[in-house]
Amino acid sequence: MLKQWSFQVTTQVHFGPKVIRKLGDAAQEFGWNALLVGYKDSEGMEEVYDAVQKALRKARVKAIPFFEVESEPAAETVERGVAMAKENHAEMIIGVGGGSAIDAAKAIAALVKLEGTPWDFANANDGHRHITDALPIIAVPTTAGTGTEMTSIAVLTFLGKGDYPDSPVKGALVGAPLRPDVAVVDPTLTLGLSKEVTAGCAADALGQAIESCLSRMANPFSTVLGERAVSLIIDALPVVLREPDNLDARSDLALAATMSGAAFEATGVTLAHALAQSLGALLHIPHGLAVGIATPLGLRKLQDVCSEQLAYLGRHCHIMRDTQESQAAAFIERIESL
Structure with missing residues (x-):
């Protein structure tokens, strides 16, 4: 084990059954317009999305749905999310789902603030730029797996990039601004x-x-x-x-x-x-x-x-x-x- 090391956790975690009810109060800290990022295939997620949007409505936070994320989030999907966030003047990005949805939300939050494409910031790109800014991010995990609600990483899938353009490439966007400001971890959402x-x-x-x-x-x-x-x-x-x-x-x-x-x-x-x-x-x-x-x-x-x-x-x-x-x-x- 290292003799010199550093450790930092900056995400505020709300944990426990029914804690989803605190989502609206958490969102109010960042504004009144939120891009809500979720899955394209939302079968089985209806009750979760309803609970999320109910909590936001109660706090008078407008939710702009962007339910377009694939099981392996594509860079092109992130670019569409960025456009929607800018068009609707989103003040925060809320990712609801497993690692794919939350990773897409993180990437959208960064690219709203930074000019460029996801590939410009992907670590699979030798000349990649650094993530230096992002909109506020709230993570609402609905699975118990990736732990992405605590990390400064967003993994995307790229097509037509890298040394083998005919094969999909997974690349990570990495930077402290990608670490969610708030994580709302409600185990009832996994039932x-x-x-x-x-x-x-x-x-x-x-x-x-x-x-x-x-x-x-x-x-x-x-x-x-x-x-x-x-x-x-x-x-x-x-x-x-x-x-x-x-x-x-x-x-x-x-x-x-x-x-x-x-x-x-x-x-x-x-x-x-x-x-x-x-x-x-x-x-x-x-x-x-x-x-x-x-x-x-x-x-x-x-x-x-x-x-x-x-x-x-x-x-x-x-x-x-x-x-x-x-x-x-x-x-x-x-x-x-x-």
Whole structure:
């Protein structure tokens, strides 16, 4: 672990069942016109969008719907969102959904303030510019996975760019202004998720949490958050898959996702997420599924060099073995069994 390090969390988090009712009060701090960013395929999201817009109406904040985001947010979609935000004089951007919707909202917030295209700021572009400004951002996660409500990263998909223009390229916009000003994390918004989506999102959060503890950039704060997120997910996920309406277990998954986002914001991710990003871009499989596939493979590859950290995570998950190596192996087996 680093002997010199820094750690910063600037996002105000409102957490708990029914906390969505506080969204309007939070939005009032930034103005009266909000671009509301959500999914193009909104099936199953109707009640969530209704709750969000009700909270905004109660606070007399005008919501301008932009429900156009794909499961893998496209740069072109972000550009359309920027145009709509400018046309309607949006004073803030509210992202409602999983990582894709919130990442698109972050990118829109930045590009409203900065001249240029998403590619101009993407880290996949060797000559990319820096994100130096953004409209206020409010994140309302409806899944328990990416933790993007706590990070300064927005991942987009680009077509016709990079060294292989015939293949889609995933690129990240990175900069402190992309970190949401407010996160409204209401576990009740996740109650309608299918088992498949729940498991995929939990796999993403679990991978991030583990990788934050294995990273060379790990520090005491990030490790505390990461290890707690790991133990919460390992305990809560089987419960939620058996009892989808168990709000306590859903709350634990939502908390773990938010904690994992804060953890890897400081440390970055490692091998498994690198593999998952390639799988997603080339095979078009959901990110959570890709992380679920890549995490056990990555842990097996790193088992020998990270046995101390893996054994430590095992202890926090109530796994005890005679040696560090056997404890690390038992922890990996536990992950594989989820």
